[in-house]
Amino acid sequence: MSKSNHFSKKLLNWYDxxxxxxxxxxxxxxxxxxxxxxILQQTRAEQxxxxxxxxxxxxxxxxxxxxxxxxxxxxxxxxxGYYSRARNLHHAANYVQNNFAGKIPSTYKELLTLKGxxxxxxxxxxxxxxxxxxxxxxxxxxxxxxRVFGIEAPINVGSSRKIFQKQLNKIFDKxxxxxxxxxxxxxGATCCKPSEPSCPSCPMADxxxxxxxxxxxxxxxxxxxxxxxxRYFNFLFLTSGKKLxxxxxxxxxxxxxxxxxPLLESKELVHEDFIKDNFRSNLNLNKSINFDLVYSxxxxxxxxxxxxxxxxxxxxxxxxxxxxxxxWVNNSDLHKFAxxxxxxxxxxxxx
DNA sequence: AACACGGGGAG
DNA sequence: CTCCCAGTGTT
Numbered sequence: 458m459s460k461s462n463h464f465s466k467k468l469l470n471w472y473d474x475x476x477x478x479x480x481x482x483x484x485x486x487x488x489x490x491x492x493x494x495x496i497l498q499q500t501r502a503e504q505x506x507x508x509x510x511x512x513x514x515x516x517x518x519x520x521x522x523x524x525x526x527x528x529x530x531x532x533x534x535x536x537x538g539y540y541s542r543a544r545n546l547h548h549a550a551n552y553v554q555n556n557f558a559g560k561i562p563s564t565y566k567e568l569l570t571l572k573g574x575x576x577x578x579x580x581x582x583x584x585x586x587x588x589x590x591x592x593x594x595x596x597x598x599x600x601x602x603x604r605v606f607g608i609e610a611p612i613n614v615g616s617s618r619k620i621f622q623k624q625l626n627k628i629f630d631k632x633x634x635x636x637x638x639x640x641x642x643x644x645g646a647t648c649c650k651p652s653e654p655s656c657p658s659c660p661m662a663d664x665x666x667x668x669x670x671x672x673x674x675x676x677x678x679x680x681x682x683x684x685x686x687x688r689y690f691n692f693l694f695l696t697s698g699k700k701l702x703x704x705x706x707x708x709x710x711x712x713x714x715x716x717x718x719p720l721l722e723s724k725e726l727v728h729e730d731f732i733k734d735n736f737r738s739n740l741n742l743n744k745s746i747n748f749d750l751v752y753s754x755x756x757x758x759x760x761x762x763x764x765x766x767x768x769x770x771x772x773x774x775x776x777x778x779x780x781x782x783x784x785w786v787n788n789s790d791l792h793k794f795a796x797x798x799x800x801x802x803x804x805x806x807x808x
Numbered sequence: 809a810a811c812a813c814g815g816g817g818a819g
Numbered sequence: 820c821t822c823c824c825a826g827t828g829t830t
Binding site for chain 1 (some may be wrong): 814816817
Binding site (some may be wrong): 494496502574578638651665759 | 820823824827
C-alpha cells in the first residue's frame with residue numbers, strides 16, 4: 458500500500474470523535490459553522506468557546522447578524538482580537554442576505570467570495586456543512602504534513618503552500634471529506650503538537666519522516682518573524698461629572714472601529730510636559746487643568762509592543778470641552794462601546 | 809511576496 | 820522572553 462493511503466487509513470482509525478468535544482462539532486447549521494471557523498482563525502479553541510456561545514446567542518442567524526449594527530458586532534468581539542474578522546463577518550452577512558437570499562452558499566468557490574473567508578475557511582465550511590470534497594490546510598495540517606512527509610519548505614511563506622497542498626491532495630479521503638478534515642486537525646492539535654508531540658503513541662510512527670530522521674524538533678521549518686514595532690500610547694481619561702470623553706479609531710491600524718480615550722501617540726518616549734501640553738491644546742483645555750498619571754502598562758501584540766500610559770483629568774461644567782470626532786458618554790452607556798483589551802484591564806483596575 | 813492584524817497560553 | 824494558535828486582506 459502506498460504511504461499516502463496508509464496515512465488516511467491510520468488517521469481515520471486513530472480518530473475518536475468524542476475525544477475533543479467542542480460546541481461547534483457535530484452541528485450542521487452552515488451559519489454556525491461559518492461563525493465558528495471565523496472565530497477560530499488564529500485563536501485557540503479554549504479562548505474561542507465563550508465568544509462563540511455568546512455570539513450565537515446574540516446573533517442566532519445570518520439575518521440577525523446582517524440586521525445588527527457593526528458596533529454591536531464589535532462589542533461581541535471585544536477582547537478577542539483581529540477585529541477585521543468581525544467587520545468582515547458583518548459585511549458578509551449582508552452580502553449573503555442580498556446575493557444568496559440569506560442562505561450560506563454551499564460551494565467552496567462561492568464561499569470564497571465572502572469577505573473573511575479564504576481557502577482554509579471555505580474548505581472547512583464546504584466540507585463540514587455540505588460534504589464537499591475540499592481538504593483543509595491550516596496550521597495543524599502544515600505541521601503534520603511537514604513532519605510525516607518530510608517537507609522542509611517554511612510554512613510561513615506563501616510560496617510553500619502549493620507544495621503542502623499537493624501532498625495534502627494525495628492523502629485526502631474524497632469519500633469522507635468532513636471526517637478526514639476533522640481528524641487531521643484533531644490529530645495535529647492533540648498528537649502531532651508543536652512541542653512535545655506524542656510520538657510514542659503516534660499512529661504514524663512507523664513511517665513518519667521526522668521521527669525516523671530525528672527531525673521532530675526541526676520540522677516544520679519557519680522563517681524568523683520581523684522584530685516588533687515599538688509604539689508609545691498616552692491616553693487621556695477625561696471626565697466631567699458622570700461623563701467620559703471617548704473617540705472611535707478610524708485609521709487602518711490596530712483596533713480599527715473600536716473606541717478609545719483621546720490619544721497622543723509617539724514613536725519615541727516623550728516628556729510628561731509635552732504630553733500635557735498636547736492634551737491641553739488638542740482638547741482646548743485651560744492651563745489650570747491638572748493631569749495625573751493613573752495607569753501605566755505594556756501590551757505585547759504579535760507584531761507590536763505598546764507602552765501605554767493613561768492620564769486622568771476632571772472638568773467642571775464651565776471647562777466643558779468639545780472635540781471633533783469625540784463624544785461624551787455617560788458611565789451607564791459605556792458598556793455599549795467596544796474597547797481594546799487594555800481598557801478593560803484599566804477599567805477593572807480603577808474600579 | 810511581504811506586511812498588517814490581537815490576544816492568550818505554554819515553555 | 821519566544822512560539823503558536825481551525826488565516827485573511829491589503830499593498
